[in-house]
Amino acid sequence: MNKRIGVVGIGRMGANIARRLRDVGYEVTALYDVAADRVAELAGELGSKGYSKLADVTANSDVIITVVTDDSAMRTIFATGGDSLLSGARGKIFVNCATVTPAVHVEVAERAAAAGARTVETLMASSIPQARDGKLYLICGNDRSAFDEIKPILEKMSVSLKFVGGPGKAAQVKALINMLMNINTAGLAEALGLGDALGLDLTTLREVFSQTGANSRVLETDGEDMQKRDHEAYFSAEHAAKDSGIALQLANDEGLDLPLAAATKAQYDELVKRGLGQLDKSGISELTFKSRQPARQPA
Amino acid sequence: MNKRIGVVGIGRMGANIARRLRDVGYEVTALYDVAADRVAELAGELGSKGYSKLADVTANSDVIITVVTDDSAMRTIFATGGDSLLSGARGKIFVNCATVTPAVHVEVAERAAAAGARTVETLMASSIPQARDGKLYLICGNDRSAFDEIKPILEKMSVSLKFVGGPGKAAQVKALINMLMNINTAGLAEALGLGDALGLDLTTLREVFSQTGANSRVLETDGEDMQKRDHEAYFSAEHAAKDSGIALQLANDEGLDLPLAAATKAQYDELVKRGLGQLDKSGISELTFKSRQPARQPA
Numbered sequence: 001m002n003k004r005i006g007v008v009g010i011g012r013m014g015a016n017i018a019r020r021l022r023d024v025g026y027e028v029t030a031l032y033d034v035a036a037d038r039v040a041e042l043a044g045e046l047g048s049k050g051y052s053k054l055a056d057v058t059a060n061s062d063v064i065i066t067v068v069t070d071d072s073a074m075r076t077i078f079a080t081g082g083d084s085l086l087s088g089a090r091g092k093i094f095v096n097c098a099t100v101t102p103a104v105h106v107e108v109a110e111r112a113a114a115a116g117a118r119t120v121e122t123l124m125a126s127s128i129p130q131a132r133d134g135k136l137y138l139i140c141g142n143d144r145s146a147f148d149e150i151k152p153i154l155e156k157m158s159v160s161l162k163f164v165g166g167p168g169k170a171a172q173v174k175a176l177i178n179m180l181m182n183i184n185t186a187g188l189a190e191a192l193g194l195g196d197a198l199g200l201d202l203t204t205l206r207e208v209f210s211q212t213g214a215n216s217r218v219l220e221t222d223g224e225d226m227q228k229r230d231h232e233a234y235f236s237a238e239h240a241a242k243d244s245g246i247a248l249q250l251a252n253d254e255g256l257d258l259p260l261a262a263a264t265k266a267q268y269d270e271l272v273k274r275g276l277g278q279l280d281k282s283g284i285s286e287l288t289f290k291s292r293q294p295a296r297q298p299a
Numbered sequence: 300m301n302k303r304i305g306v307v308g309i310g311r312m313g314a315n316i317a318r319r320l321r322d323v324g325y326e327v328t329a330l331y332d333v334a335a336d337r338v339a340e341l342a343g344e345l346g347s348k349g350y351s352k353l354a355d356v357t358a359n360s361d362v363i364i365t366v367v368t369d370d371s372a373m374r375t376i377f378a379t380g381g382d383s384l385l386s387g388a389r390g391k392i393f394v395n396c397a398t399v400t401p402a403v404h405v406e407v408a409e410r411a412a413a414a415g416a417r418t419v420e421t422l423m424a425s426s427i428p429q430a431r432d433g434k435l436y437l438i439c440g441n442d443r444s445a446f447d448e449i450k451p452i453l454e455k456m457s458v459s460l461k462f463v464g465g466p467g468k469a470a471q472v473k474a475l476i477n478m479l480m481n482i483n484t485a486g487l488a489e490a491l492g493l494g495d496a497l498g499l500d501l502t503t504l505r506e507v508f509s510q511t512g513a514n515s516r517v518l519e520t521d522g523e524d525m526q527k528r529d530h531e532a533y534f535s536a537e538h539a540a541k542d543s544g545i546a547l548q549l550a551n552d553e554g555l556d557l558p559l560a561a562a563t564k565a566q567y568d569e570l571v572k573r574g575l576g577q578l579d580k581s582g583i584s585e586l587t588f589k590s591r592q593p594a595r596q597p598a
Contacts, residue, residue: 125511137510160510164503172497173507176490181512183486183559190557191479194546197553198471204463208472211436211459212424213480216515247493254496256589258489259566260482263558290555 006061193288305360492587
């Protein structure tokens, strides 16, 4: 029999995962979010049920997918006292998708184990449309037996499924992906910004980059957006700052000095400081194009 | 009738261009390099003639390809007095391939014009094997008529030929390519270094990077080399430091602050300072892997 699925955290990623699993025939039995209106709306759309207590989500699901914002939200939904997903969690499987500090994934997995539940770290290296279409790139870890058991579900969510190791490892890999993606993005914004200042044709420049050692995935996904200032958020600058911060903390714990990662985080922090944290990560070009600086804009 | 070709600066790029053009039927009539033994050897190999005076190269060629090391070498071969390629240069075409400061390309083009010669900036966005196989990616600029006239030659050298604009523009584009390539390389070295410190499997990590927003051309060309410490030079750390420096100078002239480009140059400068400037650009990973730090190696 199909497992009943709960989803906790129904922002754009979580909601699209729920939609996808419903589309392919799973019963999405329980939804939860801090935003009650969001819950009501999606529950109506999916013929699902929203709950205002986390324990009710656990009670009404076999597999609980969590997609929350940050370390603090992860610790809250997996609290050791009060309302928590851990209440009555024996035998349940938690699928934890949030890009948060690896140590928090480890801590939550330990708490879940103490409650008799199993946990699969399931980090998502793709964005909103891929969630909707079941084409996520998933990097999994922690509990291998639980991973094998829910593989049919994960396969419906993804085009690629990789199990990379024990507790925290998938989250570490994810932090590294985003750290490097952010560096490449910040670097691209510098190159296009300088090209713009030099009066070069940016369409030609991007084409040349794409044929040379300067090519990158973010050139494809963000290059034109930087040129055209199209910063509708798929992955926000705020998230970029957070994820680069997670990686830098890992580096710091290891006594490693990573100057480019640090410079990238400083740029995204600056963007947030300017009130532009809701822009897409491509919005970092707002810092590197001379013509886009506030002091130079008409009053 | 085929134009007679001279080549000035026969390091690995220049020598391979000469070999290629000889292979496809051009007469390589004149060679010059500061290293006399290199000249004698290649002249023997190609049935060509080496000269110890620059003016003799000009006298014995119609098209002179120059591939020298830096700004100073460019100014020396195009000196306005003494032995110079400009002596008797009326009607000749110079094909200037060195990645040097764009302003030096402009200055040399002006000097050549004053001597009655024409100049094509011909920046090469590829490496040694591509030079040998006639598969360079060439970014050209400056004199359009001269470009059109020598197109048959350039086509034998390249898979892609692009004319990007007036004096200095091709050199600016090249500086930007290398600036961005170096940033992506330095960033990759940080990500792999941190992955190594965390005990992650680097082969898996590279594969995951390749499937996600962290992907880049340098991941393909340098990722495995960083992991295996295979730093045989195709594009040396010293060159990387020089080219990032050229781009930073352009940025500085434009009043642009580019923190990632600056951090990257600092890393390559550090590598040079440690006596590792002859390593390939992938050698930057020697700075970001904990296990590779001098202080931690056995005495």
